Amino acid sequence: MMELLKVDTVEQVMKKMEDYFKDLVLEGQEIHIADALGRILYEDVEAPLELPEFRRSTVDGYAVLAKDTFGASEGLPTFLNNIGKVEMGKSTELIVNSGECVYVPTGGMLPSGTDAMVMIEHAEHLDELTLAVYQSVAPGENVMQVGEDIQKGEILLKRGRKIKAQDIGALAALGIEKITVFERPKVAVLSTGDEIVDPFSKVQLGQIRDINTYALSAMIEEFGGEIVHRLVIQDEYNQLKEKAAEVLKDCHVLVISGGSSVGTKDVTAKVINDLGTPGVFVHGIAIKPGKPTIIGKTNHKAVFGLPGHPVSAIIVCKVFLGYLLDRLQAQEAGEHKTIYAAAAANIHSSPGKETYQMVILEDQNGEYLAKPIHGKSGAITLLTKAHGYIRIDTNKEGIEKGEKVKVVLF
Numbered sequence: 001m002m003e004l005l006k007v008d009t010v011e012q013v014m015k016k017m018e019d020y021f022k023d024l025v026l027e028g029q030e031i032h033i034a035d036a037l038g039r040i041l042y043e044d045v046e047a048p049l050e051l052p053e054f055r056r057s058t059v060d061g062y063a064v065l066a067k068d069t070f071g072a073s074e075g076l077p078t079f080l081n082n083i084g085k086v087e088m089g090k091s092t093e094l095i096v097n098s099g100e101c102v103y104v105p106t107g108g109m110l111p112s113g114t115d116a117m118v119m120i121e122h123a124e125h126l127d128e129l130t131l132a133v134y135q136s137v138a139p140g141e142n143v144m145q146v147g148e149d150i151q152k153g154e155i156l157l158k159r160g161r162k163i164k165a166q167d168i169g170a171l172a173a174l175g176i177e178k179i180t181v182f183e184r185p186k187v188a189v190l191s192t193g194d195e196i197v198d199p200f201s202k203v204q205l206g207q208i209r210d211i212n213t214y215a216l217s218a219m220i221e222e223f224g225g226e227i228v229h230r231l232v233i234q235d236e237y238n239q240l241k242e243k244a245a246e247v248l249k250d251c252h253v254l255v256i257s258g259g260s261s262v263g264t265k266d267v268t269a270k271v272i273n274d275l276g277t278p279g280v281f282v283h284g285i286a287i288k289p290g291k292p293t294i295i296g297k298t299n300h301k302a303v304f305g306l307p308g309h310p311v312s313a314i315i316v317c318k319v320f321l322g323y324l325l326d327r328l329q330a331q332e333a334g335e336h337k338t339i340y341a342a343a344a345a346n347i348h349s350s351p352g353k354e355t356y357q358m359v360i361l362e363d364q365n366g367e368y369l370a371k372p373i374h375g376k377s378g379a380i381t382l383l384t385k386a387h388g389y390i391r392i393d394t395n396k397e398g399i400e401k402g403e404k405v406k407v408v409l410f
Protein backbone atom coordinates (compact mmCIF):
# COMPACT_ATOMS: atom_id res chain seq x y z
CA MET A 1 0.00 0.00 0.00
CA MET A 2 1.10 3.53 -0.76
CA GLU A 3 2.62 5.44 2.13
CA LEU A 4 0.08 7.72 3.82
CA LEU A 5 1.08 11.21 4.73
CA LYS A 6 1.59 11.78 8.44
CA VAL A 7 0.51 15.35 8.80
CA ASP A 8 1.72 18.00 11.24
CA THR A 9 -0.41 20.90 12.48
CA VAL A 10 0.53 24.45 11.49
CA GLU A 11 1.88 25.12 14.99
CA GLN A 12 4.02 21.98 14.89
CA VAL A 13 5.43 23.03 11.51
CA MET A 14 6.30 26.53 12.72
CA LYS A 15 7.99 25.04 15.79
CA LYS A 16 9.95 22.55 13.68
CA MET A 17 11.10 25.34 11.38
CA GLU A 18 12.29 27.33 14.41
CA ASP A 19 14.34 24.35 15.59
CA TYR A 20 15.70 23.07 12.29
CA PHE A 21 16.52 26.46 10.77
CA LYS A 22 18.19 27.95 13.85
CA ASP A 23 21.59 27.94 12.13
CA LEU A 24 20.28 29.43 8.90
CA VAL A 25 21.36 33.07 9.17
CA LEU A 26 21.82 35.98 6.81
CA GLU A 27 24.82 38.28 6.83
CA GLY A 28 24.81 42.08 6.94
CA GLN A 29 25.60 44.07 3.82
CA GLU A 30 26.53 47.76 3.59
CA ILE A 31 24.59 49.77 1.02
CA HIS A 32 24.07 53.41 0.02
CA ILE A 33 20.88 54.91 1.43
CA ALA A 34 19.69 55.72 -2.11
CA ASP A 35 19.44 51.95 -2.70
CA ALA A 36 17.84 51.16 0.64
CA LEU A 37 14.09 51.35 -0.07
CA GLY A 38 12.40 48.14 1.11
CA ARG A 39 15.63 46.65 2.50
CA ILE A 40 15.73 45.46 6.08
CA LEU A 41 18.05 46.93 8.69
CA TYR A 42 20.63 44.56 10.13
CA GLU A 43 21.49 46.79 13.08
CA ASP A 44 20.06 49.78 14.92
CA VAL A 45 20.86 53.21 13.49
CA GLU A 46 21.77 55.85 16.08
CA ALA A 47 21.70 59.56 15.40
CA PRO A 48 25.34 60.72 15.14
CA LEU A 49 24.26 64.32 15.81
CA GLU A 50 21.26 66.29 16.98
CA LEU A 51 18.63 67.77 14.69
CA PRO A 52 18.25 70.56 14.14
CA GLU A 53 21.80 71.58 14.93
CA PHE A 54 20.81 75.21 15.44
CA ARG A 55 17.57 76.93 16.44
CA ARG A 56 15.50 77.34 13.28
CA SER A 57 12.58 79.57 12.48
CA THR A 58 9.47 77.81 11.14
CA VAL A 59 8.12 81.04 9.58
CA ASP A 60 9.20 84.12 7.62
CA GLY A 61 9.25 86.91 10.18
CA TYR A 62 11.12 88.60 12.99
CA ALA A 63 13.14 87.01 15.76
CA VAL A 64 12.24 88.72 19.04
CA LEU A 65 12.40 88.41 22.79
CA ALA A 66 8.90 87.04 23.45
CA LYS A 67 8.49 89.13 26.60
CA ASP A 68 8.86 92.33 24.51
CA THR A 69 5.67 91.41 22.66
CA PHE A 70 3.47 90.61 25.64
CA GLY A 71 0.28 92.66 25.45
CA ALA A 72 0.81 93.68 21.80
CA SER A 73 -2.41 93.91 19.77
CA GLU A 74 -3.80 95.53 16.61
CA GLY A 75 -4.80 98.58 18.64
CA LEU A 76 -1.70 98.69 20.79
CA PRO A 77 1.36 97.47 18.91
CA THR A 78 4.82 97.01 20.37
CA PHE A 79 7.59 98.95 18.59
CA LEU A 80 10.95 97.25 18.05
CA ASN A 81 14.19 98.28 16.35
CA ASN A 82 15.02 96.04 13.41
CA ILE A 83 18.81 95.72 13.72
CA GLY A 84 19.45 93.39 10.79
CA LYS A 85 18.61 90.18 9.01
CA VAL A 86 19.75 86.57 8.88
CA GLU A 87 20.73 85.08 5.51
CA MET A 88 19.44 81.66 4.52
CA GLY A 89 22.07 78.96 4.94
CA LYS A 90 24.34 81.22 6.99
CA SER A 91 25.23 81.38 10.62
CA THR A 92 24.57 84.64 12.46
CA GLU A 93 26.70 86.49 15.01
CA LEU A 94 24.00 89.03 15.81
CA ILE A 95 23.11 89.54 19.48
CA VAL A 96 19.63 90.87 20.09
CA ASN A 97 18.68 92.84 23.17
CA SER A 98 15.31 93.83 24.57
CA GLY A 99 13.57 96.29 22.25
CA GLU A 100 15.26 94.89 19.17
CA CYS A 101 14.40 92.35 16.46
CA VAL A 102 16.00 90.68 13.40
CA TYR A 103 14.44 89.47 10.17
CA VAL A 104 14.75 85.65 9.75
CA PRO A 105 13.43 83.61 6.78
CA THR A 106 11.72 80.21 7.22
CA GLY A 107 14.36 77.69 8.23
CA GLY A 108 16.90 80.39 9.10
CA MET A 109 18.94 80.59 12.31
CA LEU A 110 17.61 82.53 15.30
CA PRO A 111 20.17 85.02 16.59
CA SER A 112 21.40 84.95 20.14
CA GLY A 113 19.08 86.60 22.70
CA THR A 114 15.86 85.88 20.80
CA ASP A 115 13.42 83.17 21.77
CA ALA A 116 10.42 83.48 19.43
CA MET A 117 9.36 84.49 15.93
CA VAL A 118 6.65 86.98 14.92
CA MET A 119 5.22 86.26 11.47
CA ILE A 120 5.52 89.05 8.91
CA GLU A 121 1.72 89.17 8.63
CA HIS A 122 1.60 90.34 12.25
CA ALA A 123 4.15 93.13 11.91
CA GLU A 124 4.68 96.26 9.84
CA HIS A 125 7.70 98.43 9.05
CA LEU A 126 6.87 102.02 9.98
CA ASP A 127 10.25 103.22 8.72
CA GLU A 128 13.65 101.67 7.88
CA LEU A 129 14.35 100.92 11.54
CA THR A 130 11.02 100.70 13.36
CA LEU A 131 8.83 97.63 13.34
CA ALA A 132 5.32 97.61 14.77
CA VAL A 133 4.34 94.19 16.18
CA TYR A 134 0.59 93.58 16.38
CA GLN A 135 0.46 90.23 18.10
CA SER A 136 2.21 88.78 21.12
CA VAL A 137 4.17 85.52 20.86
CA ALA A 138 5.05 83.02 23.58
CA PRO A 139 8.65 81.91 24.21
CA GLY A 140 9.50 79.19 21.70
CA GLU A 141 6.65 80.10 19.33
CA ASN A 142 7.43 79.42 15.67
CA VAL A 143 10.86 78.06 16.59
CA MET A 144 12.32 74.57 16.20
CA GLN A 145 14.70 74.03 19.13
CA VAL A 146 18.12 72.36 18.91
CA GLY A 147 17.62 68.58 19.16
CA GLU A 148 13.83 68.88 18.94
CA ASP A 149 13.68 66.52 15.94
CA ILE A 150 16.17 63.97 17.30
CA GLN A 151 18.83 63.94 19.99
CA LYS A 152 22.40 62.75 19.42
CA GLY A 153 22.65 59.05 20.33
CA GLU A 154 18.90 58.44 20.04
CA ILE A 155 17.89 55.33 18.07
CA LEU A 156 16.46 56.50 14.77
CA LEU A 157 15.67 53.07 13.24
CA LYS A 158 15.71 49.61 14.78
CA ARG A 159 17.13 46.34 13.47
CA GLY A 160 14.44 44.63 11.41
CA ARG A 161 12.98 47.90 10.12
CA LYS A 162 11.88 47.73 6.50
CA ILE A 163 13.24 50.96 5.10
CA LYS A 164 10.60 53.45 3.97
CA ALA A 165 10.97 56.61 1.90
CA GLN A 166 10.83 58.84 4.98
CA ASP A 167 13.58 56.78 6.67
CA ILE A 168 15.87 57.53 3.75
CA GLY A 169 15.04 61.22 4.27
CA ALA A 170 15.91 61.04 7.97
CA LEU A 171 19.20 59.26 7.21
CA ALA A 172 20.10 61.98 4.72
CA ALA A 173 19.19 64.65 7.29
CA LEU A 174 21.70 63.07 9.67
CA GLY A 175 24.40 62.79 7.01
CA ILE A 176 24.36 58.98 7.13
CA GLU A 177 25.43 57.79 3.69
CA LYS A 178 25.59 54.02 4.21
CA ILE A 179 23.65 51.56 6.32
CA THR A 180 23.96 47.84 6.97
CA VAL A 181 20.99 45.79 5.83
CA PHE A 182 20.35 42.05 5.70
CA GLU A 183 21.69 40.46 2.55
CA ARG A 184 18.72 39.32 0.53
CA PRO A 185 17.82 35.68 1.16
CA LYS A 186 18.85 33.90 -2.03
CA VAL A 187 16.20 31.56 -3.31
CA ALA A 188 16.13 29.06 -6.18
CA VAL A 189 12.76 28.07 -7.61
CA LEU A 190 12.38 24.79 -9.48
CA SER A 191 9.16 23.43 -10.91
CA THR A 192 8.92 19.77 -11.81
CA GLY A 193 6.52 18.13 -14.21
CA ASP A 194 6.83 16.52 -17.64
CA GLU A 195 3.79 18.51 -18.75
CA ILE A 196 5.04 21.94 -17.64
CA VAL A 197 6.34 24.14 -20.47
CA ASP A 198 7.55 27.66 -21.10
CA PRO A 199 4.36 29.79 -21.22
CA PHE A 200 5.57 31.64 -24.30
CA SER A 201 6.44 28.61 -26.44
CA LYS A 202 4.14 26.69 -28.77
CA VAL A 203 2.07 24.64 -26.35
CA GLN A 204 0.59 21.25 -27.30
CA LEU A 205 -2.77 20.11 -25.96
CA GLY A 206 -2.15 18.31 -22.68
CA GLN A 207 0.80 20.51 -21.79
CA ILE A 208 0.52 23.18 -19.07
CA ARG A 209 2.08 26.63 -19.15
CA ASP A 210 4.37 27.16 -16.17
CA ILE A 211 2.58 29.33 -13.62
CA ASN A 212 4.46 28.44 -10.46
CA THR A 213 8.01 29.56 -11.13
CA TYR A 214 6.66 32.96 -12.18
CA ALA A 215 4.17 33.41 -9.34
CA LEU A 216 6.41 31.98 -6.62
CA SER A 217 9.43 34.03 -7.71
CA ALA A 218 7.36 37.21 -7.64
CA MET A 219 5.99 36.42 -4.19
CA ILE A 220 9.47 35.59 -2.85
CA GLU A 221 10.73 38.91 -4.18
CA GLU A 222 7.84 40.57 -2.37
CA PHE A 223 9.19 38.94 0.81
CA GLY A 224 12.60 40.48 0.17
CA GLY A 225 14.17 37.40 -1.46
CA GLU A 226 16.44 37.37 -4.48
CA ILE A 227 15.76 34.73 -7.11
CA VAL A 228 19.05 33.15 -8.14
CA HIS A 229 17.64 30.32 -10.31
CA ARG A 230 14.23 29.75 -11.87
CA LEU A 231 13.86 26.50 -13.81
CA VAL A 232 11.36 23.92 -15.02
CA ILE A 233 12.59 20.31 -15.00
CA GLN A 234 11.27 16.87 -15.76
CA ASP A 235 9.67 14.67 -13.11
CA GLU A 236 12.70 12.45 -13.03
CA TYR A 237 14.78 11.60 -9.97
CA ASN A 238 18.27 12.00 -11.43
CA GLN A 239 17.52 15.22 -13.25
CA LEU A 240 15.87 16.80 -10.23
CA LYS A 241 18.61 15.68 -7.85
CA GLU A 242 21.37 16.91 -10.11
CA LYS A 243 19.76 20.32 -10.66
CA ALA A 244 18.80 20.69 -7.00
CA ALA A 245 22.37 19.91 -5.88
CA GLU A 246 23.73 22.43 -8.39
CA VAL A 247 21.46 25.35 -7.44
CA LEU A 248 21.72 24.66 -3.69
CA LYS A 249 25.29 25.92 -3.82
CA ASP A 250 24.04 29.41 -4.68
CA CYS A 251 21.06 29.80 -2.38
CA HIS A 252 19.83 29.83 1.20
CA VAL A 253 16.45 28.35 0.29
CA LEU A 254 15.45 25.95 -2.45
CA VAL A 255 11.81 25.79 -3.47
CA ILE A 256 10.60 22.87 -5.55
CA SER A 257 7.02 22.91 -6.76
CA GLY A 258 5.24 19.75 -7.89
CA GLY A 259 5.95 16.14 -7.08
CA SER A 260 5.09 16.63 -3.43
CA SER A 261 2.30 14.08 -3.29
CA VAL A 262 2.50 10.29 -3.22
CA GLY A 263 2.15 9.48 -6.93
CA THR A 264 4.77 7.18 -8.44
CA LYS A 265 6.47 10.07 -10.18
CA ASP A 266 6.48 12.31 -7.10
CA VAL A 267 10.15 12.26 -6.29
CA THR A 268 10.69 15.53 -4.42
CA ALA A 269 10.82 14.01 -0.93
CA LYS A 270 13.32 11.35 -1.97
CA VAL A 271 15.52 13.94 -3.64
CA ILE A 272 15.53 16.12 -0.51
CA ASN A 273 16.41 13.13 1.66
CA ASP A 274 19.20 12.05 -0.66
CA LEU A 275 20.74 15.51 -0.98
CA GLY A 276 21.98 15.66 2.59
CA THR A 277 21.06 15.52 6.25
CA PRO A 278 18.75 15.76 8.09
CA GLY A 279 16.46 15.69 5.01
CA VAL A 280 12.67 15.90 5.13
CA PHE A 281 11.22 16.82 8.53
CA VAL A 282 7.69 17.74 7.44
CA HIS A 283 5.73 15.80 4.85
CA GLY A 284 2.10 16.72 5.06
CA ILE A 285 0.48 19.63 6.93
CA ALA A 286 -3.07 19.73 8.27
CA ILE A 287 -4.12 22.55 5.97
CA LYS A 288 -6.41 23.05 3.02
CA PRO A 289 -5.18 23.68 0.43
CA GLY A 290 -1.58 22.50 0.56
CA LYS A 291 -1.73 19.25 2.51
CA PRO A 292 1.15 17.44 0.69
CA THR A 293 3.70 20.17 1.51
CA ILE A 294 7.27 19.04 2.25
CA ILE A 295 9.85 20.92 4.31
CA GLY A 296 13.37 19.73 4.74
CA LYS A 297 16.92 20.75 5.43
CA THR A 298 20.01 19.70 3.64
CA ASN A 299 23.52 20.87 4.44
CA HIS A 300 22.34 24.01 6.28
CA LYS A 301 19.94 25.01 3.50
CA ALA A 302 16.13 25.08 3.69
CA VAL A 303 14.26 23.09 1.06
CA PHE A 304 10.53 23.41 0.43
CA GLY A 305 8.50 20.99 -1.64
CA LEU A 306 5.33 22.85 -2.52
CA PRO A 307 2.27 21.17 -4.00
CA GLY A 308 2.11 21.53 -7.78
CA HIS A 309 -1.38 22.99 -7.90
CA PRO A 310 -0.79 26.73 -8.32
CA VAL A 311 -3.30 27.89 -5.70
CA SER A 312 -1.85 25.50 -3.12
CA ALA A 313 1.72 26.42 -4.04
CA ILE A 314 1.05 30.15 -3.69
CA ILE A 315 -0.84 29.88 -0.39
CA VAL A 316 1.79 27.58 1.13
CA CYS A 317 4.52 29.93 -0.09
CA LYS A 318 2.79 32.89 1.55
CA VAL A 319 2.16 31.16 4.86
CA PHE A 320 5.27 28.99 5.41
CA LEU A 321 8.01 30.36 3.19
CA GLY A 322 6.83 33.85 4.15
CA TYR A 323 7.25 32.86 7.80
CA LEU A 324 10.80 31.60 7.29
CA LEU A 325 11.91 34.58 5.20
CA ASP A 326 10.42 36.95 7.78
CA ARG A 327 12.28 35.18 10.58
CA LEU A 328 15.56 35.24 8.67
CA GLN A 329 15.21 39.00 8.23
CA ALA A 330 14.25 39.78 11.86
CA GLN A 331 10.66 40.49 10.89
CA GLU A 332 7.71 39.96 13.16
CA ALA A 333 6.68 36.70 11.49
CA GLY A 334 3.22 36.63 10.07
CA GLU A 335 2.89 40.38 10.38
CA HIS A 336 0.94 40.55 7.15
CA LYS A 337 -1.63 43.15 6.31
CA THR A 338 -4.97 42.19 7.82
CA ILE A 339 -8.38 43.77 8.24
CA TYR A 340 -11.52 42.75 10.05
CA ALA A 341 -14.74 42.05 8.21
CA ALA A 342 -18.10 40.35 8.70
CA ALA A 343 -18.64 37.01 6.96
CA ALA A 344 -21.16 37.53 4.15
CA ALA A 345 -22.31 33.89 4.28
CA ASN A 346 -21.87 30.70 6.25
CA ILE A 347 -18.44 29.24 5.48
CA HIS A 348 -17.64 25.55 5.79
CA SER A 349 -14.23 24.29 6.85
CA SER A 350 -12.44 20.96 6.64
CA PRO A 351 -12.46 19.27 10.02
CA GLY A 352 -8.97 18.52 11.28
CA LYS A 353 -7.34 21.00 8.90
CA GLU A 354 -6.64 24.71 9.05
CA THR A 355 -8.61 26.02 6.10
CA TYR A 356 -7.58 29.01 4.00
CA GLN A 357 -10.81 30.38 2.57
CA MET A 358 -10.44 32.92 -0.24
CA VAL A 359 -12.69 35.96 0.06
CA ILE A 360 -13.72 39.05 -1.84
CA LEU A 361 -14.22 42.18 0.24
CA GLU A 362 -17.18 44.45 -0.26
CA ASP A 363 -17.66 47.80 1.39
CA GLN A 364 -21.19 47.94 2.81
CA ASN A 365 -21.99 51.30 4.37
CA GLY A 366 -18.44 51.70 5.65
CA GLU A 367 -18.13 48.10 6.92
CA TYR A 368 -16.33 45.32 5.11
CA LEU A 369 -18.14 42.16 4.17
CA ALA A 370 -16.01 39.09 3.38
CA LYS A 371 -17.66 37.04 0.68
CA PRO A 372 -16.27 33.51 0.26
CA ILE A 373 -15.28 32.45 -3.24
CA HIS A 374 -14.59 28.90 -4.26
CA GLY A 375 -12.49 27.15 -6.85
CA LYS A 376 -10.19 24.18 -7.34
CA SER A 377 -6.50 24.40 -6.42
CA GLY A 378 -5.62 24.29 -10.10
CA ALA A 379 -7.68 27.38 -10.92
CA ILE A 380 -5.25 30.27 -10.63
CA THR A 381 -7.86 33.00 -11.20
CA LEU A 382 -9.35 32.14 -7.82
CA LEU A 383 -6.39 34.07 -6.43
CA THR A 384 -6.57 36.94 -8.89
CA LYS A 385 -10.20 37.49 -7.86
CA ALA A 386 -9.67 37.14 -4.11
CA HIS A 387 -8.66 40.15 -2.01
CA GLY A 388 -7.36 37.85 0.68
CA TYR A 389 -8.18 34.84 2.81
CA ILE A 390 -9.58 33.87 6.17
CA ARG A 391 -7.79 31.23 8.27
CA ILE A 392 -10.30 28.90 9.83
CA ASP A 393 -8.82 27.13 12.81
CA THR A 394 -8.52 23.34 12.81
CA ASN A 395 -10.95 22.99 15.70
CA LYS A 396 -13.54 25.36 14.31
CA GLU A 397 -16.39 23.82 12.42
CA GLY A 398 -16.95 26.79 10.17
CA ILE A 399 -17.98 30.40 10.25
CA GLU A 400 -21.48 31.73 10.60
CA LYS A 401 -22.85 34.50 8.46
CA GLY A 402 -22.26 37.85 10.19
CA GLU A 403 -19.36 36.54 12.32
CA LYS A 404 -16.38 38.87 12.62
CA VAL A 405 -13.38 37.48 10.72
CA LYS A 406 -9.76 38.53 10.20
CA VAL A 407 -8.86 38.73 6.52
CA VAL A 408 -5.21 38.35 5.50
CA LEU A 409 -4.81 40.59 2.46
CA PHE A 410 -2.83 39.65 -0.64
Ligand SMILES: Nc1nc2c(c(=O)[nH]1)N[C@H]1C(S)=C(S)[C@@H](COP(=O)(O)OP(=O)(O)OC[C@H]3O[C@@H](n4cnc5c(N)ncnc54)[C@H](O)[C@@H]3O)O[C@H]1N2
Pocket (backbone or CB within 6 Å): 191, 192, 193, 195, 196, 208, 209, 210, 211, 212, 213, 257, 258, 259, 260, 261, 262, 263, 266, 289, 290, 291, 292, 306, 307, 308, 309, 310, 312, 377, 378
Ligand atom coordinates in the same frame (compact mmCIF):
# COMPACT_ATOMS: atom_id res chain seq x y z
N1 LIG B 1 -3.92 10.04 -4.31
C1 LIG B 1 -3.71 11.28 -3.95
N2 LIG B 1 -3.59 12.19 -4.90
C2 LIG B 1 -3.38 13.48 -4.57
C3 LIG B 1 -3.32 13.85 -3.21
C4 LIG B 1 -3.42 12.86 -2.23
O1 LIG B 1 -3.33 13.13 -1.01
N3 LIG B 1 -3.60 11.58 -2.65
N4 LIG B 1 -3.16 15.17 -2.90
C5 LIG B 1 -3.67 16.12 -3.90
C6 LIG B 1 -3.30 17.44 -3.55
S1 LIG B 1 -4.15 18.13 -2.27
C7 LIG B 1 -2.39 18.17 -4.28
S2 LIG B 1 -2.12 19.81 -3.90
C8 LIG B 1 -1.63 17.59 -5.36
C9 LIG B 1 -0.15 17.84 -5.18
O2 LIG B 1 0.49 17.25 -6.19
P1 LIG B 1 2.02 17.34 -6.48
O3 LIG B 1 2.67 18.28 -5.53
O4 LIG B 1 2.58 16.01 -6.54
O5 LIG B 1 2.04 18.12 -7.84
P2 LIG B 1 1.95 17.60 -9.32
O6 LIG B 1 1.22 16.33 -9.35
O7 LIG B 1 3.29 17.69 -9.89
O8 LIG B 1 1.04 18.75 -9.89
C10 LIG B 1 -0.27 18.97 -9.49
C11 LIG B 1 -0.99 19.81 -10.53
O9 LIG B 1 -0.39 21.07 -10.64
C12 LIG B 1 0.04 21.35 -11.96
N5 LIG B 1 1.30 22.07 -11.93
C13 LIG B 1 2.46 21.62 -11.42
N6 LIG B 1 3.44 22.54 -11.60
C14 LIG B 1 2.88 23.58 -12.24
C15 LIG B 1 3.37 24.81 -12.73
N7 LIG B 1 4.66 25.15 -12.58
N8 LIG B 1 2.53 25.64 -13.35
C16 LIG B 1 1.23 25.29 -13.52
N9 LIG B 1 0.69 24.14 -13.07
C17 LIG B 1 1.50 23.29 -12.46
C18 LIG B 1 0.21 20.00 -12.59
O10 LIG B 1 0.10 20.05 -13.96
C19 LIG B 1 -0.88 19.19 -11.92
O11 LIG B 1 -2.11 19.43 -12.60
O12 LIG B 1 -1.80 16.21 -5.43
C20 LIG B 1 -3.18 15.77 -5.30
N10 LIG B 1 -3.25 14.41 -5.55
Ligand code: MOO
Pocket (backbone or CB within 6 Å): 288, 289, 290, 291, 292, 307, 309, 311, 312, 377
Ligand atom coordinates in the same frame (compact mmCIF):
# COMPACT_ATOMS: atom_id res chain seq x y z
O1 MOO C 1 -3.07 20.90 -1.41
MO1 MOO C 1 -4.17 20.35 -2.47
O2 MOO C 1 -4.01 21.88 -2.57
O3 MOO C 1 -5.52 20.53 -1.24
O4 MOO C 1 -5.14 20.75 -3.84
